[in-house]
Amino acid sequence: MWDWGWVEHGIGSFLRPAAGSSGGGAWILGTGGGSGRWHAGVALGVTAMAGLALAATLVISSRRGSLKSPWSRRKRKHPLTRQQWNDFFSPDGRLRGGGVKFLKKVRSGGIDPSIRDEVWPFLLGVYDMNSSRAERNAIQVQKRKEYEKLRRWCQQHLKLSRDDHKELKEIVEMGNADSACFVEGRDSVCSEEVYCAQESLSIEQGSTEYGTLEQPVKEIFASNLTTVDEDVNSGLTHLDVSEDETESSDSKSSIEEPESMLVSSPAKPNMDCRFAKISSVKGNITKANRTAEDFATWQRIIRLDAIRANAEWIAYSPAQAAIPEVKALQSAGAVSLTDYDDLEPCRIYHAARLVAILEAYALYDPEIGYCQGMSDLLTPILAVVEEDHEAFWCFVGFMKKARHNFRLDEVGIRRQLNIVSKIIKFKDSHLYQHLEKLQAEDCFFVYRMVVVVFRRELIFEQTLCLWEVMWADQAAIRAGYGKSTWGRMRLRAPPTEDLLLYAIAASVLQRRKLIIEMHSSMDEILRECNSMAGQLDVWKLLDDAHDLVVTLHDKIE
């Protein structure tokens, strides 16, 4: 029966343009009717495709065995293989054609697990699609240094707060004296190298009281202006600058992208005018919403959460699962992680990596800092990317969008819930009316899916698949491959920034009958959503999501 389900869907959408509005597959099955040859041809096509699907299924299921969901009716398309990946590159290590074909491949079938660590940095914008191998090497060196600097800062903060925890706490509660501690820290870093000090200062100021932020940072950027020409390695800064320009041209993100600019590469010529905007945003929004959370709080919660992080990654990453105890304890010691009790070495090691990177991130993006749920987003990256500094920048790339999920002012979440609600409204007015009746049309029940990007609903391997397909969409948009590019390639769904939201709506729509007939309150729907955990099939979900994109993206976006 499963193959008919597949065929119905696949062919149905294939025929839809020719056949007008008679969507769905029922009529395809009834091919014996009066229209003669044409339908017979369709039937043949149906049979052939069913055969192909079956063959592909056999290959894939024999290869991936346990990785596919037992509920799967739809089978995943072929993932990007190592061979294909290598073939995409020209001799100087550039992706041919700016990576269009590569992205197309990932969008439809994901990536083979053995090459994820090489491919993800491209999807997450760590490397530009058009970069050469030499440029990437240079970027890697630079990014590594930046990460190590952030780590040194974390250590100093930790040392300060450990040295005199209580006193510091009192000072912080009193108001703005924490900046004094940071100044002390800065000086010691300053003595190492001037370049570093400038950057460190911007980092440090970003995490102190916002009221005192503006002037010093302006000075830093002003001083950077004079050193830009010497410092800029065009290969290094090209990526950052072009990305930031894209963002700042987007009115929505001009408000939402402040902190990462503050603390990334100091060589940004037009930063200070942008900063004026940032500081006013901070004054109005962040300061008003600021809670007692500060860096010391984050350091504490990060450690508490790291040792109880989800351990599903272990089966995925045998090398890290087999980490020797000595090394695990060493990593824990390096980030002053102590309360791991009787945790297995691999989980201690993983927890230590979580702490290192989350802490660095909190410093890098102090507006967001740390929020529970962020470790859910980092864990899969750690399982795939073995070097901390690379994992950090991949995480930064992921968080460029996901950071809005953790904002104090809820804007990011509300926008997304609103889109899910709209998708459901346009697609299924019956279900939407039911939700309205229950006062659940705000779709709050999918909140968790939005915040941790389906990590709690999908099994580990399937989460990775969803994310990389989603990232490929975002990378395509970032690289400027709009709808026309994909139209030419006969890919049905154009890339969208919000594939996740279409997938979330799809998961709800898959349960529409149950929700309409059985659930009479928001609580029950939320429980239904929670109980999707482990029951979803990512490729079916993506197919449904892509169908929604095709029919609705003009109305939604």
Add this chain to the structure above:
Amino acid sequence: MSSRARNLTFKLVLLGDGRVGKTSLVLRYVNNVFSEKQETTVQASYLTKRLVIGGVPITLSIWDTAGQERFHALGPIYYRDADGMYLINTTALLVYDITDSDTFLRVRKWVKELQQMASKDIVMVIAANKSDLIRSKKYDIQEAESYATTIGAKLFLTSAKFGTGINDVFLDIAARLLQKKKSSFQGLSPALPRKGIIVVDDEPEREPPPKCCS
């Protein structure tokens, strides 16, 4: 409808700082399981438990919430009643970690917020969790107890790890809610809880991962 009317449903919301053991308390109570490394709760999860008190079957709808303060800005959806009123038929179970006085401060903060937002006679119960750790060090709950008295709440020592004190907490909550309900029956017959279709002994929203370190 008459059988429905007998099935009383009460809402219960667990509030408290991160990692004080909210999820563990609920999972111990509802499913009698305990995980040393319970994953962080994001947003909130929802479980139900049916119990009988003095011959009256009642259902507790339990909302387990995320601990980090930031999530609480996200709309009080889980303590909103169907009619949009706050905590009319709802109890707050405030949880803190007995070994960490900061988490008790967080309870006090919650109480303040609830008192401002909810009706005056909101039922509040405090659970001083991780009582199994008392053996290693003496912790003073005197202050917490007298504080509980001042706000009209009851304080229970609990250990989700060993399962001690847990039933008492929930039984007390249920009994107090029932009492409240009964006394409100004296007046104009109030709307009964909205629904009666409740599954007994729900699955937790997420089982601990079956896999283990190799």
